[in-house]
Amino acid sequence: MIKSEYLIVGSGPIGVLTAQYLLEKNRKVIIIDNSFKKNKSIDRNFNLKNLDTKSFVYDFENTAYKNNKKILPISSKSAGGFSKVWGGTLNPVSKTEIKKMGLTDKEYFRIYNWILKYVPNIEFTSVYQSLKQNIHNSLDIYPPVLSVDKHAENFWNAEILLNKLLVKYKNNVKYIPDIEVHSINKKGDIFEVLSNNQSFNFSVKKVFICSGIFSSSQIASKMQNTNKFSISDSDLAIWPIFYFGKTFLPLNRSFGNLNRMLEKAYAMLIINLEQKNTSIKCQLYELSDESIKEIEKRLPVLYKPTKIFINFLKKRLFLLFVYKDSDHSKKGLFRIDKEKVYLEKIIEPKFKLSIFKFFTKFIKSKFLLIPFKYQFKSFGSFHSGITNLYKDNKNIYFDSKGQLPEFPNIHFLDSTILNFIPSGPFTMSSIVNCIATLELIEDEG
Numbered sequence: 001m002i003k004s005e006y007l008i009v010g011s012g013p014i015g016v017l018t019a020q021y022l023l024e025k026n027r028k029v030i031i032i033d034n035s036f037k038k039n040k041s042i043d044r045n046f047n048l049k050n051l052d053t054k055s056f057v058y059d060f061e062n063t064a065y066k067n068n069k070k071i072l073p074i075s076s077k078s079a080g081g082f083s084k085v086w087g088g089t090l091n092p093v094s095k096t097e098i099k100k101m102g103l104t105d106k107e108y109f110r111i112y113n114w115i116l117k118y119v120p121n122i123e124f125t126s127v128y129q130s131l132k133q134n135i136h137n138s139l140d141i142y143p144p145v146l147s148v149d150k151h152a153e154n155f156w157n158a159e160i161l162l163n164k165l166l167v168k169y170k171n172n173v174k175y176i177p178d179i180e181v182h183s184i185n186k187k188g189d190i191f192e193v194l195s196n197n198q199s200f201n202f203s204v205k206k207v208f209i210c211s212g213i214f215s216s217s218q219i220a221s222k223m224q225n226t227n228k229f230s231i232s233d234s235d236l237a238i239w240p241i242f243y244f245g246k247t248f249l250p251l252n253r254s255f256g257n258l259n260r261m262l263e264k265a266y267a268m269l270i271i272n273l274e275q276k277n278t279s280i281k282c283q284l285y286e287l288s289d290e291s292i293k294e295i296e297k298r299l300p301v302l303y304k305p306t307k308i309f310i311n312f313l314k315k316r317l318f319l320l321f322v323y324k325d326s327d328h329s330k331k332g333l334f335r336i337d338k339e340k341v342y343l344e345k346i347i348e349p350k351f352k353l354s355i356f357k358f359f360t361k362f363i364k365s366k367f368l369l370i371p372f373k374y375q376f377k378s379f380g381s382f383h384s385g386i387t388n389l390y391k392d393n394k395n396i397y398f399d400s401k402g403q404l405p406e407f408p409n410i411h412f413l414d415s416t417i418l419n420f421i422p423s424g425p426f427t428m429s430s431i432v433n434c435i436a437t438l439e440l441i442e443d444e445g
């Protein structure tokens, strides 16, 4: 029997910030994850980052299948979760989107600023400032807020905060990295965590499930004894974009007062496009060596004719990562059969919105959108959420505190319980939603 006050499943950004929230209130927590799990095989077709290092953040055994082929979504298996491989963009979403998430601006920004206290961050302002002078403000632009450590060398990941908590609150926190959760039962006052052919008993007041959208959806399905669920997505496409104005690339990429350079590709600018109460968030990336290799592989039509001009183009050609919200993105219907998850159907969004509608806005700012988009496969943006469970043709809903019917005190807190996925990197919004839910749980006792 393992005793504490709260059990947190998962040590990604959601699990670790949940732990931070509870520990600073002097509560006792146990954090468990499946980070000791070994991949039996690695699927190189996925083209995910981190492929050449020995440990993998991705759980290649826990993906979906289509026609017997492994496809996305995939679960993470790592202390720190997917933040170990992320781009670390932390920008808040627009006000229209905060409203759609069911939060007030005041609530969103209070929690957003609280999170920033624990996630080191720097505003990358150089590109923003020089473009602001050049383009007469015809585009709504923002400097990216990046989760860069204080030496501006590495992107932060949630394991760093986890390790800090294990030292600072050593009497109140325990961490067990080798429990893979399949389902959770309540037996009297005890929570029984079912894992691979074994179970663990926890004597806690509440359980918080933060194992990432794909794992959490499977855990929720097992708890409700159903094999059907859906997940919504945030579609992502890359557009090459040509800039013909006065060059804006800074000679040294300075972060705040620091003049260090990051080797990793990072977003240089956020562009917000608004239309009819809808916002599309774009990230502008430089044509780095990493991205040139990607273009060669994914867009050979574009790569071959441009190969000889690459040095000239490096200053002129950029990549625009365009994210859509869940109202304008696809949704996947999944079925669990003998422990495997199959993607049964992709549901197209009701509303379509093309970035090309904003062509004149870009041109006025001296950006030419090139009509060759590379569309990421569904769930390839890793910004997915809004789980719906289906049983006997009925929907099963999470309540406002992330609980499923018949399972009081087991709360889902990750993007599973979002009701809207904002466009653009959404982890900060997902953490805001998690902390707002925790506050509600605390208020109602």
Ligand SMILES: Cc1cc2nc3c(=O)[nH]c(=O)nc-3n(C[C@H](O)[C@H](O)[C@H](O)COP(=O)(O)OP(=O)(O)OC[C@H]3O[C@@H](n4cnc5c(N)ncnc54)[C@H](O)[C@@H]3O)c2cc1C
Residues within 6 Å of the ligand: 009, 010, 011, 012, 013, 014, 015, 032, 033, 034, 035, 049, 075, 076, 077, 078, 079, 080, 081, 082, 083, 085, 086, 087, 088, 089, 090, 179, 180, 181, 182, 210, 211, 212, 213, 215, 381, 382, 383, 414, 415, 425, 426, 427, 428, 430
């Ligand atoms: C390449 C890439 C780039 C990204 N870039 C950005 C970005 O720039 N900005 C942004 O906002 N977001 C970005 N994201 C998305 C971001 O990483 C995720 O939104 C975020 O990590 C989700 O946090 P989470 O805690 O819900 O889940 P995860 O990070 O997936 O963490 C889940 C945790 O639960 C554990 N776990 C999983 N299943 C089980 C199980 N069955 N039992 C026990 N433990 C389990 C895992 O080991 C892990 O510790 C990116 C993602 C990727 C992959």
